[in-house]
Amino acid sequence: MASASNQSVYRATTTAPVNIAVIKYWGKRDTTLNLPTNSSLSVTLSQRSLRTLTTASCSAEYPTADTLNLNGKPQDIQSSKRTLACISNLRALRKALEDADSSLPKLSAHPLRIVSENNFPTAAGLASSAAGFAALVRAVADLYQLPQSPKELSRIARQGSGSACRSLMGGYVAWRTGELADGSDSLAEEVAPASHWPEMRALVLVVSAEKKDVPSTEGMQTTVATSALFAERAQNVVPQRMTAIETAIQARNFHDFAEITMRDSNTFHATCLDSWPPIFYMNDVSRAAVRLVHDINNAVGRTVAAYTFDAGPNAVIYYEEKDSELVAGTVKAILGSSSEGWDGVFYERLASITAPGVSLEKIDPRAVEVLKDGVSRVILTGVGEGPVSVEDHLVSETGEILSTL
Amino acid sequence: MASASNQSVYRATTTAPVNIAVIKYWGKRDTTLNLPTNSSLSVTLSQRSLRTLTTASCSAEYPTADTLNLNGKPQDIQSSKRTLACISNLRALRKALEDADSSLPKLSAHPLRIVSENNFPTAAGLASSAAGFAALVRAVADLYQLPQSPKELSRIARQGSGSACRSLMGGYVAWRTGELADGSDSLAEEVAPASHWPEMRALVLVVSAEKKDVPSTEGMQTTVATSALFAERAQNVVPQRMTAIETAIQARNFHDFAEITMRDSNTFHATCLDSWPPIFYMNDVSRAAVRLVHDINNAVGRTVAAYTFDAGPNAVIYYEEKDSELVAGTVKAILGSSSEGWDGVFYERLASITAPGVSLEKIDPRAVEVLKDGVSRVILTGVGEGPVSVEDHLVSETGEILSTL
Numbered sequence: 001m002a003s004a005s006n007q008s009v010y011r012a013t014t015t016a017p018v019n020i021a022v023i024k025y026w027g028k029r030d031t032t033l034n035l036p037t038n039s040s041l042s043v044t045l046s047q048r049s050l051r052t053l054t055t056a057s058c059s060a061e062y063p064t065a066d067t068l069n070l071n072g073k074p075q076d077i078q079s080s081k082r083t084l085a086c087i088s089n090l091r092a093l094r095k096a097l098e099d100a101d102s103s104l105p106k107l108s109a110h111p112l113r114i115v116s117e118n119n120f121p122t123a124a125g126l127a128s129s130a131a132g133f134a135a136l137v138r139a140v141a142d143l144y145q146l147p148q149s150p151k152e153l154s155r156i157a158r159q160g161s162g163s164a165c166r167s168l169m170g171g172y173v174a175w176r177t178g179e180l181a182d183g184s185d186s187l188a189e190e191v192a193p194a195s196h197w198p199e200m201r202a203l204v205l206v207v208s209a210e211k212k213d214v215p216s217t218e219g220m221q222t223t224v225a226t227s228a229l230f231a232e233r234a235q236n237v238v239p240q241r242m243t244a245i246e247t248a249i250q251a252r253n254f255h256d257f258a259e260i261t262m263r264d265s266n267t268f269h270a271t272c273l274d275s276w277p278p279i280f281y282m283n284d285v286s287r288a289a290v291r292l293v294h295d296i297n298n299a300v301g302r303t304v305a306a307y308t309f310d311a312g313p314n315a316v317i318y319y320e321e322k323d324s325e326l327v328a329g330t331v332k333a334i335l336g337s338s339s340e341g342w343d344g345v346f347y348e349r350l351a352s353i354t355a356p357g358v359s360l361e362k363i364d365p366r367a368v369e370v371l372k373d374g375v376s377r378v379i380l381t382g383v384g385e386g387p388v389s390v391e392d393h394l395v396s397e398t399g400e401i402l403s404t405l
Numbered sequence: 406m407a408s409a410s411n412q413s414v415y416r417a418t419t420t421a422p423v424n425i426a427v428i429k430y431w432g433k434r435d436t437t438l439n440l441p442t443n444s445s446l447s448v449t450l451s452q453r454s455l456r457t458l459t460t461a462s463c464s465a466e467y468p469t470a471d472t473l474n475l476n477g478k479p480q481d482i483q484s485s486k487r488t489l490a491c492i493s494n495l496r497a498l499r500k501a502l503e504d505a506d507s508s509l510p511k512l513s514a515h516p517l518r519i520v521s522e523n524n525f526p527t528a529a530g531l532a533s534s535a536a537g538f539a540a541l542v543r544a545v546a547d548l549y550q551l552p553q554s555p556k557e558l559s560r561i562a563r564q565g566s567g568s569a570c571r572s573l574m575g576g577y578v579a580w581r582t583g584e585l586a587d588g589s590d591s592l593a594e595e596v597a598p599a600s601h602w603p604e605m606r607a608l609v610l611v612v613s614a615e616k617k618d619v620p621s622t623e624g625m626q627t628t629v630a631t632s633a634l635f636a637e638r639a640q641n642v643v644p645q646r647m648t649a650i651e652t653a654i655q656a657r658n659f660h661d662f663a664e665i666t667m668r669d670s671n672t673f674h675a676t677c678l679d680s681w682p683p684i685f686y687m688n689d690v691s692r693a694a695v696r697l698v699h700d701i702n703n704a705v706g707r708t709v710a711a712y713t714f715d716a717g718p719n720a721v722i723y724y725e726e727k728d729s730e731l732v733a734g735t736v737k738a739i740l741g742s743s744s745e746g747w748d749g750v751f752y753e754r755l756a757s758i759t760a761p762g763v764s765l766e767k768i769d770p771r772a773v774e775v776l777k778d779g780v781s782r783v784i785l786t787g788v789g790e791g792p793v794s795v796e797d798h799l800v801s802e803t804g805e806i807l808s809t810l
Contacts, residue, residue, distance in 0.1 A: 187612045228672055229679075232637040259681075267633055270675035276664075277699050278671045284689040296680050 012142035016135035046384030054135035055394035094144035115394035133160030134167030154188035170385035194400035204378035258306030261377035285374030289315035299362035325357035417547035423541035451789030459540035460799035463515035499549035520799035538565030539572030559593035575790035611782035619718040631681035663711030690779030696718035704767035730762035
């Protein structure tokens with residue numbers, strides 16, 4: 001909720017989550033509107049581990065220009081068409097409210113001061129832009145007291161960063177590609193809330209990063225333009241997988257969820273390799289994580305873990321809480337002291353585990369060595385809720401920028 | 406030519422070359438007959454660098470069973486259906502000759518003694534089975550004085566190892582997938598002789614090998630059965646590329662030859678990654694070689710080098726003799742003392758080159774480091790001729806096994 005201070009500074013603050021896709025978004029059919037070539041589906045990760053905190057404020061007393069401060073640094077908002085598009089869409093919705101009800105304060109005429117902080121390092125290669133744009137849109141929408149639903153707001157967040165539209169909701173979220181040229185039907189929607197399948201865990205293996213090969217915005221358009229295999233994935237493979245994984249989520253069928261997740265990660269990276277010039281996001285450490293997951297599943301005799309890789313070498317391994325020993329316990333036994341990050345709210349169950357759930361003799365020894373050398377940090381988290389309105393504002397009642405960093 | 410010794414030992418000896426595909430063979434539509442899902446095209450490499458030497462001999466005085474000795478080791482010929490298929494096809498052709506002309510010695514009734522040696526380590530991950538089966542078929546056909554052309558014999562060699570059919574000819578060789586169920590039209594044919602484009606060079610970067618992930622015979626059928634993208638490559642992508650690369654070869658258009666070669670290598674490995682479970686043949690050293698080639702081409706401002714990768718991490722880099730300094734000179738400057746093998750008949754031009762053709766500042770420094778650490782051996786060779794009949798037999802006039810090893 002927006003609150004007016006003595007000095008007429010209106011504020012609203014929200015948190016927003018990271019999401020990790022299990023059916024990948026890769027390719028735009030419209031680069032201005034961020035309209036995708038295919039639908040995608042993601043798991044929203046708990047904000048108890050990873051979150052963006054954003055305060056949107058406005059005041060007639062602010063200097064004329066809108067400003068944005070990210071992780072303590074002022075941004076050149078005028079050079080970010082995507083940020084400008086989000087703000088202008090939100091301001092137009094506020095203006096419409098004000099035009100319809102003259103008793104409302106004319107916030108749409110005030111300059112905005114937006115301040116945002118992540119509680120995780122950007123360098124970790126996590127999808128920080130998704131959480132960032134979702135938080136920005138949610139915070140400004142709250143400041144303006146907009147009545148639009150998260151689904152309706154997802155149209156705006158999408159224009160900031162495609163995958164941001166999926167961070168406006170918790171749980172299991174689909175982004176429908178839509179068919180209309182203006183993108184009005186290209187929206188995110190909740191497939192199932194976090195409470196439907198709360199046992200889902202995500203173990204992020206942060207790989208000592210080389211600089212990213214090709215930024216994803218550029219990379220996906222290279223793939224669209226040059227891969228001989230891309231159209232097959234977008235037009236035929238993904239639609240079938242979307243239907244199948246939604247069925248698996250509704251049924252809490254981890255085997256199917258896992259296999260589709262792994263296959264789609266592989267198909268996505270295959271189209272990257274098939275691009276011209278080829279794009280490689282996975283490296284030998286990523287390959288070792290793939291091997292580890294297959295070896296764990298083979299040793300256990302059922303599918304207890306699923307890997308997925310975004311546009312970078314980090315592995316995200318999904319599993320169910322009941323299989324913590326088998327999956328996270330084995331990873332912990334391998335990485336142990338060679339990586340940081342074995343703590344946090346989801347670590348409780350693991351803290352007492354001292355032996356691997358799967359005998360390390362069942363794991364490829366080369367994969368074990370490569371993972372030990374190549375994984376620098378582990379983040380253990382799980383499925384979580386969408387944006388939450390909070391009161392720890394990053395702008396003071398008098399308009400000063402605050403910081404929790 | 407077969408020659409009968411005093412003791413009625415008939416012998417014929419041949420060499421056969423390695424070939425490296427530029428349009429890859431991956432996938433069988435018939436696993437017994439080795440019928441491929443798509444056509445392929447390769448460059449036959451010079452036997453002055455790499456060759457198999459095989460003597461086929463037969464004698465009424467040999468013990469009853471056919472025998473095969475490879476690199477000094479007796480093989481269990483009865484357990485190799487593929488070897489048996491080649492021998493029985495060849496023997497049937499000989500029998501037909503004998504039936505038509507009673508003056509011919511009845512060689513088809515004699516046991517065979519076949520001895521074969523490679524002049525390169527099998528561990529190098531080069532296509533030794535292609536050269537091996539081509540030499541076996543050529544040697545037995547010579548022993549039997551069969552009138553069949555190399556194209557006709559390719560039908561037999563194909564049943565030993567698919568890609569062996571392309572090693573029966575020199576230069577630029579296509580293997581047509583064919584349409585008939587019995588495989589009689591699935592044959593290799595020369596697209597252009599080595600003399601048409603003799604300037605083609607091939608620089609093999611032998612990567613310190615881990616054990617191969619998945620053997621190619623098994624891997625290709627996994628891809629056929631599981632990859633969502635495989636059919637698109639086999640049915641649509643490869644036929645277009647076959648036409649385009651044959652045109653490029655006829656015109657000696659290195660730019661087009663190179664780009665199609667690189668793209669098809671990438672598409673092939675993309676379908677491997679898209680298999681279930683995924684298959685990875687390229688590793689971080691392979692990726693560094695890809696980067697090196699793109700960086701050289703970008704620095705020079707034209708396409709002077711092309712990479713291709715078979716079912717393993719080794720890079721084969723094609724270039725034209727005139728660009729030796731730019732390509733091999735640059736690789737030599739990077740690898741220099743950290744790898745063996747900078748010698749041989751094709752090395753003459755390079756021996757005097759002491760500086761890289763392309764400033765190493767133009768090459769990704771990470772790629773340079775990875776290549777220095779990961780490439781153990783270099784083989785510099787070029788396009789070459791098909792099998793050659795020779796007199797340095799591996800079986801003596803009295804039937805003893807000899808060796809050049």
